[in-house]
Amino acid sequence: MELFEVTRDGFTVSTDPGRLDLALVHRVMSTEAYWAEGRPFEVVARSFAHSLPFGVYAPDGALAGWARVITDFAVHAYIADVWVMASHRGRGLSKFLVETMLAHPDLQGLKRWRLNTRDAHGLYAQFGFTPLEDPTRSMERR
Structure with missing residues (x-):
């Protein structure tokens, strides 16, 4: 898969996994993100390695965000x-x-996009995300 990058107002979003500072990602997520509190570094690294990573980089190249x-x-x-x-x-x-x-x-033409959020419904609603049409059809195992 080829790298994908978009730049706007000096900030760049890139799928280059080599640019991600996983130590910083881990430090922030494991201490500040309610969904990842206490998550070990190895788990964060493995989760990004087996996903399509997106980093947001400031004009000076510093990591400003990720997903x-x-x-x-x-x-x-x-x-x-x-x-x-x-x-x-x-x-x-x-x-x-x-x-x-x-x-x-x-990622074009996919049938379904999903996500979970506790506090960012307004952000995702701008992109067409809605509550589950029929929550009785979804299940989870914890």
Whole structure:
């Protein structure tokens, strides 16, 4: 798969896994993200290695945010671990990140995109995400 990059207002979203600072991703997610609190480094690294990673980079090259898409590239995609560093919030980077993920050429024509969120419903609603049409059809194992 070819690398995919989009630049806007000096910020770049890239799928280059080599650019991601996984130590920083782990440090932030395991201490600040409610869904990943206490997650070991090895688990974060493995989760990004087996997903399509997206990094957001500031004009100086610093990592400003990230997300990943878990997908079969044919039917389903699941958006996970969306994060923008506090020092870069308020600039529309989460919108830029989601927009870029949805525009990725290898993710076009999928039947279903899913995600879970506790507090960002407004962000995802802008891109057509809605509550489950029939939650009785979804199940989970914890």
